[in-house]
Amino acid sequence: MPFNLHGDDVCQPTPPTPIPNPYWVAFSPSVARLIxxxxxxxxxxxxxxxLGVLAGNQLNAGGLTFSNPISTVYSGHQFGSWAGQLGDGRAILLGDINNLELQLKGAGRTHYSRMGDGRAVLRSSIREFLCSEAMHALGIPTSRALALVGSKQAVRRETMETAAVCSRIAPSFIRVGHFEHFASLQNIVRLKELADLLIAEFYPECLANKEPYLDLFKEISARNAKLVAQWQSVGFCHGVLNSDNISALGLTIDYGPFGFLDQFEIDHICNHSDHGGRYAYHRQPQIMHWNMACLASAMLPLLGLEHSAEESQDLLRSTLEEFPVIYAKEWQRLFRSKLGLQSKEDGDTALIERLLQAMHDSKVDFTNFFRSLSNLKKDSKPIELMQRNEFIDRENIDQWLADYINRLQSEVLSDEERKGLMNQVNPKYILRNHLAQAAIEKAQQDDFSEVQTLQQILMQPFDEQEVFEHYSKPPPVDMQALAVSCSS
Structure with missing residues (x-):
């Protein structure tokens, strides 16, 4: 269902700007089949x-014509401050195909580009393409990437780079910022139209509720609470959790300066533009909750159609308070699964938190350590386990391992059954920054083989893939400090 609110206060006609001599960099057959x-x-x-359509050079292919490409307006909070009107500065919505929106990112200026050129560069486009597909393979709700098209057209960022266009799909790219925009203008008509569109197309269950707009807020908040718990469980840092980057469908969207944890640091900052650490790993749940408060504020006028202002505030505040409860429940479920625990016991949360603190203190590789835990046996002895060698405080980790092994005694699964289940939730392969950087550097020399190899590996993150074993290793010492900025 495309963004189908019409009017120049909502969107603007935006024909893509052609790029010279486009060529394929990468392509996702699974996404192509979807549409x-x-x-x-x-x-x-x-x-x-x-190729021409996904480069932004034409609007006809495969018997289809995208006759009404648009860019949409939204507003939002950026790094905690109201930024006012924003909008699709680099994204152009071509239209609907098989009930999915097809969008080009980097296909030229839009009405909302402000001082930008509307282009994206090869470097950041490779990262978005690979991570969109990697997150999907990890089972995390996300926009998908269809294709990556390159061109030798020069684009200036910190240095001169080359242009690229990443095509992506999602059921909808409606975001919290769309609600904030119409609320900031006190345009209740548009606000209601937006909410009604979402309910009709994506949240029909809300229609059965006496308070459909309150229920819509509840569902959006719950989806995003569960989403951020999933991020935490795989060590994913989004990097720029501004309210305009938050999906109204609970999808991961707008991949910018993201990063997966290598060495576990609870306060890891993946965006070197984030000087205050607002979007650090451990703050992501708190910031998502804050963004849901922004959404609640924007939706307040909708509840005001049937309630007093005070009643509306009380209803939304009460619903907003459910966010940390939903998040905590999902976080506990996911980390129990990562430890191979099928049952629930009162001490499980403390067991998980003790492990994460020990991993933080010793900067243990997040992905590899959880993957390795599947090899433990119920009769293992801590002092014999290789995992203890990753930790500085051996006495502390030995005690944790002993408590964990003791906890496994209450589980009914055999060691082999537990291993199989753990290896379905603890990936072996993630998009580590140093792997992405190596692929980018090759691609900048017109060698796209590493992009395509990474794409292949990351689409099967839970499989052993012995021929690619070295892609599961932590980064070398000189690559551990890689960070990414908002520049793209």
Whole structure:
């Protein structure tokens, strides 16, 4: 369902700006099949016209015509401060295909580009393409990436780089910022239209509730509470959790200066533009809750259609207080699964928190340590386990391992059964920064093989893939401090 609110106060016609001599950098056959693009033997589109469409050079391919590309307006809070009107400064919505929105990122200026050029660069586009597909393979709600098209057109960021266009799909790219925009203008008509559109297309269960708008807020908040718990469970840091980057469908969107944890640091900051650490790993749940408070404030006028201002505030405040409860329940469930615990016991949360503190103190590799725990046996002895060698405080981790092994005694699964389940939730492969950087550097020399290899590996993150074993290793010492900025 495309963004179908019409009017120049909502969106603007935005034809893409062509790029010279486009070429394929990467392509996702699984996303292509979702939207009905016919593929050739090489797993690229049969119809060569798709290259032109996904580069932003034409609007016809595969018997389809995208006759009304648009960019939409929204507002939002950035780094905790009201930023006023924003909008799709680099994104152009081509239209609807198989009930999914197809959007081009980097296809030129839009009405909302402000001082920007509307372009994206190869570097950041590779990261978004790979991470969108990696997150999907990890089972985390996300926009998907269809294709990455490059061009030798020069684009200036900190240095001169080359242009790229990343095409992405989602059921909808409606975000918290859309609600904030209409609320800031006190445009209750548009606010209601937006809420009604979401309910009709994505939250029909809200119609059965006496308070459909309150129920809509509750559902959006719950989805995002569960989403951020999933991020925490795989060590994913978004980097820029501004309210305009938060999906109204509970999807991970707008991949910018993201990063996966290598060495576990509870306060890790993946965005070197985030000087105050607002969006550090341990603050992500708190900030998502804050963004839901922004949404509650924006939706307040909708409840005011049937309630007094005071009643509306009380209803939304009470619903907002459910966020940390939903988050905590989902976080506990996910980390129990990571430890192979099928049952619930009162001491489980403390056991998880003790482990994370020990990992933080010793900067243990997050992904590899959890993956390795599946090899423990119920009769293991802590002093014999290789995992203890990752920790500085051996006495502390030995005690934790002893308590964990003791906890496993109450589980009914065999060691092999537990291992199988743990290896389905603890990935072996993630998009580590140093891997992405190596792929980017090759691509900047017109060698896209590493991008495509990473794509292949990351689509099967839980499999052993022995031939790619070295991609599961932590970064070398000189690559451990890689950080990414908002520049793209």
């Amino acid at each position: 009905g693009i016919e593929l050739g033997a090489d797993n690229f589109p049969n119809d060569p016209e798709w």
